[in-house]
Amino acid sequence: SYELTQPPSVSVAPGQTARISCGGNSIRKNTVHWYQQKPGQAPVLVVHDDRDRPSGIPERFSGSNSGNTATLTISRVEAGDEADYYCQVWDTRSDHYVFGTGTKVTVL
């Protein structure tokens, strides 16, 4: 089955840039979505279709997808960005949905 691997944690100082990777075999062939989840809350979509932002999501959130790695980038990190982040794809070969292992972003 298709697997998505993320680093368990990323730490970043306020105002700096956080980059969260999502590794998967030839992930560039899949469309990647990213979700933010704060404690006790449901996940919220922050980037879809590799690099697009839903309405209401700040421009500080951006995405890319190339080779075997997709990346969520958070620019000018704020304290409110502290959360768990998950990547997700629809695996075309199996017709199943897959979530990444999740990354906890800590703002120092």
Place this chain on the structure above:
Amino acid sequence: QITLKESGPTLVKPTQTLTLTCAFSGFSLPTSRVAVAWIRQPPGKALEWLALIYWDDDKRYNPSLSSRLSITKDSSGNQVVLTMTNMDPVDSATYYCAHRGGIYSDPFDYWGQGTLVTVSS
């Protein structure tokens, strides 16, 4: 405005069958050509996709759990039900239902608040 809300028991015993209902508004499953999914999250762990039902009643299941899962929609088109048999303490989790758009690769763009299910004798 699309909203979803999960309901069901908060406590089930091992070996029992869990039945969860997702009631939604803002779209109708048969007419909107979209899909509804169930996703769970054990405490402190990652999200795990469980099942999905399409507007045309086609269904997909997580292969690791497929023998225990069933997803159905009611005739009104505004509720989706998930059943999971032979519950075990490792199935303790928050269970979410989510809306997926009209394309297979679309994201889960709307989520319910989730319902916490504990499996314990």
